[in-house]
Amino acid sequence: MNKRGRASAWLWTLLALLAIVAVGVAACGDDDDDDGGDEATKGFSEAGYKLAGFKEVTVDSGAAIKVGISSALSGDVKGLGEPIANAAELAGDGVTIKGHKIEFVREDDLCSPDGGTAAADRLIKAGVVAVVGPICSGATVASQPQYEKAGITTISPSATAPGNTNPARSEGPYVTFFRTTFSDAIQGPTQAKFAKEKLNAKTAYIVFDTDAYGTGLRDAFKAAFEKDGGKIVGQPEGFAKKTTDFKAIIANIKKEKPDLVYFSGFYAEATPFLKQLRAEADLKDTPFLTGDGPKNDELLKGAGEAAEGAYFSLPTPSQKGAAFDAFAKKYEEKTKKKAESGTFVAEAYDAGTVIVKALEKVATDDGGKLKIDLKKLNEAIRDTVLDGASGKVDFGNNGDNLGGTETPVSLWQVKDGKFVEIK
Numbered sequence: 001m002n003k004r005g006r007a008s009a010w011l012w013t014l015l016a017l018l019a020i021v022a023v024g025v026a027a028c029g030d031d032d033d034d035d036g037g038d039e040a041t042k043g044f045s046e047a048g049y050k051l052a053g054f055k056e057v058t059v060d061s062g063a064a065i066k067v068g069i070s071s072a073l074s075g076d077v078k079g080l081g082e083p084i085a086n087a088a089e090l091a092g093d094g095v096t097i098k099g100h101k102i103e104f105v106r107e108d109d110l111c112s113p114d115g116g117t118a119a120a121d122r123l124i125k126a127g128v129v130a131v132v133g134p135i136c137s138g139a140t141v142a143s144q145p146q147y148e149k150a151g152i153t154t155i156s157p158s159a160t161a162p163g164n165t166n167p168a169r170s171e172g173p174y175v176t177f178f179r180t181t182f183s184d185a186i187q188g189p190t191q192a193k194f195a196k197e198k199l200n201a202k203t204a205y206i207v208f209d210t211d212a213y214g215t216g217l218r219d220a221f222k223a224a225f226e227k228d229g230g231k232i233v234g235q236p237e238g239f240a241k242k243t244t245d246f247k248a249i250i251a252n253i254k255k256e257k258p259d260l261v262y263f264s265g266f267y268a269e270a271t272p273f274l275k276q277l278r279a280e281a282d283l284k285d286t287p288f289l290t291g292d293g294p295k296n297d298e299l300l301k302g303a304g305e306a307a308e309g310a311y312f313s314l315p316t317p318s319q320k321g322a323a324f325d326a327f328a329k330k331y332e333e334k335t336k337k338k339a340e341s342g343t344f345v346a347e348a349y350d351a352g353t354v355i356v357k358a359l360e361k362v363a364t365d366d367g368g369k370l371k372i373d374l375k376k377l378n379e380a381i382r383d384t385v386l387d388g389a390s391g392k393v394d395f396g397n398n399g400d401n402l403g404g405t406e407t408p409v410s411l412w413q414v415k416d417g418k419f420v421e422i423k
Contacts, residue, residue, distance in 0.1 A: 011018050023277035048171040054151035054375035057129055059395040060370035061224070063101035067092065067355055068123035070116065070154070073108035076268030079298035081111065081135055083335070083342035084157055088132040091352025093143035098365045099267050102356060109134045111266070112241070113211075120146040125362040127361070128152065130381070132351045137161035137212035145172045151374040152176060153381055155354060157347035160184045160292065160315055161216035173398040178381060179349040180354070180393050180401055181298030182315040182408045184213075187291060188220020190409040191262075191313050196228050198422075199287045199311070199383060201260035205253045206236035207246075207273065209265030209293075214238070219292050225262075232260050239269060246273045256281055263290040264266065271302035278306040286357070287311065295343050300417060311422075312412040317391045321347055327389035350388035354381055 028396055059065055063222065069088050072081030105126050109119035116139025122144065123131055131154040134140045137290030140159040144167070147154050156164070156179040164181065165173055195201040204225055208218040215238075222232055233256040237249045250273075253261060261277065263270055270290060277283050288310045295312040319340065327349050328339035339345055358380035365369045387404075388391040392403030411422040 001377045016295070032165075049175045051148055051152050051171060052175050052375075053149050054373070056376065057127070057372045057374060058366075059100055059370035059372065061203045062100075062366060064101045065359060065363070065370065065372070066103050066126060066128045067095060067200040067352070068126070068128035068131035068152075069104050069106045069120045069135070070108065070109045070123060070131055070139065071135045072111040072115075073106060075110050077111045077136070077266050079267070079296050080158075080293075081108075083337070083345050084133075084135055084348040086335050086350040087331055087339075087342065087345035088157070088326075088352040090327070090334060090357050091349055093330070093334075095356055096372055097356075097360055097363050099368070100363075100370050104132075104352075105177070108137070109139040109143075111136035111139060111295060112252075113138045115139055116141075117146060119143070122189070124152060129377060130154070130350060130355045130375065132157065132265060132355065134159060138217060139176070140164050141167075141212045144177055146387065147398070148174050148176045151378075153378045155180060155351040155375070155381070157181055158186060158344040161212045162220065163212065163216060164194060165400045175399075176378065178351075178354075178395050178399040178401075180388070180390060181344060181348045182289055183400055184217040184220045184291070184315070187284055187313055187315045187409050188217055188222075189224035190411075191221050191289060191291065192224035192228055192230065194286075194311070194313070195225060195260055195289055196413055199260060199289070201230065201258075201287065203231045203233045203258045204258075204260040204262045205234050205256055205258040206232060206262045206264070207249055208236060208238050208263070210240060210268060211221070214264045215268075216318060221262060221264065225261075239265070241269070243269055245270045247275050249273075250276055250280060250283070253277070253286075254280055257282075258286065260287045260289055263288065263294065265290075266293040267296040267299040267302075271299050274299075274303045275306045285309075286319040289313075291315075292343060295419065300414065300419075307414045310414050312414075312419065314410045314412065315342065315408065316344070316347060316410060317408050318410050319390065323387055324389045327410070339418050346388070346390035350386060350393050352388050353388060354384050354386055354393060357386070358384060 071085040107119035109115040120143040208214040331339040362376040394403040
């Protein structure tokens with residue numbers, strides 16, 4: 001189809017950077033091995049498509065159409081996962097398709113590989129026809145084979161690792177995976193440019209979560225920063241989930257005296273890290289730059305004054321326009337919270353909306369029962385173009401969102417205890 005050949009100018013430029021980081025990302029075992037060819041953006045892998053276990057699903061008369069939500073509903077990043085789940089469900093409010101309501105089935109994926117596979121197993125057994133999520137890259141990488149085998153299409157609002165759409169396998173991308181957010185192959189270079197041009201950073205010290213998200217964003221930033229003449233000082237230091245003591249890492253940072261401390265991970269670990277970093281007099285004013293994982297109100301609460309002045313990036317354009325305003329009104333009425341306070345909530349709503357619209361196209365009535373061909377549902381999702389709450393959603397053949405704008409990454413700073421967008 002003509003749509004499958006489309007890609008905006010900014011994406012082609014950034015795909016060149018993706019080729020640079022490919023070797024390093026592939027070494028992590030669960031990230032990108034794309035060689036910069038057309039496979040990821042133009043020609044979808046027929047070999048990969050044949051692996052999908054698409055089938056026809058029957059929804060009994062009077063029964064609801066089940067759509068899954070795979071999100072972090074407990075644990076350290078519940079503050080990210082619950083708002084995403086709430087937003088996704090709004091897409092089905094009041095919707096009936098040929099007399100059948102939409103029922104969203106939530107499963108807790110814990111933002112982890114094991115949690116992701118367990119949630120996928122439960123959702124598949126529950127009979128869902130599509131899934132919003134998983135929300136984290138670790139859970140996504142682990143569960144993609146299950147969803148592919150079952151023929152269940154997933155749309156993540158927030159899994160940003162490059163390898164999610166360019167996996168290290170000969171069959172090419174998973175045909176059952178899409179995302180409404182943007183790849184860290186875009187976010188990392190944007191961060192590097194900001195570090196050099198706005199923060200005047202010539203050297204950076206990298207601290208990263210060792211999961212798929214942390215390593216993917218680390219590699220994207222590192223490659224772009226070094227390509228632009230920057231120098232990574234010390235040895236990039238990884239940490240495991242639930243780490244709370246960063247004193248040894250901070251001692252190493254102190255020795256190197258970098259112009260910038262770069263952190264790729266989530267707010268659960270960024271909170272104690274920031275507090276311990278700012279407790280060192282020599283590092284009190286060193287710029288701190290991170291991505292979307294820590295940009296959460298829970299970090300502001302936990303880190304307090306230590307978060308002041310910190311910089312964050314978010315792989316989404318500035319949220320504005322009639323579609324966002326309409327969503328924000330619904331979200332605030334339902335949750336009693338501002339939509340702007342939830343990271344990736346607009347993307348989650350759009351993911352749910354894409355699924356609902358595709359279901360409206362392909363579901364057929366059979367004497368009161370509903371027939372849903374999962375292959376046709378997948379194709380309808382792939383062909384959807386949506387002017388959504390998060391911006392334009394327009395999927396490329398590897399599942400990446402090719403919509404958005406020429407600058408699909410926004411930058412933020414904590415000022416007076418609040419996230420303020422840098423214009």
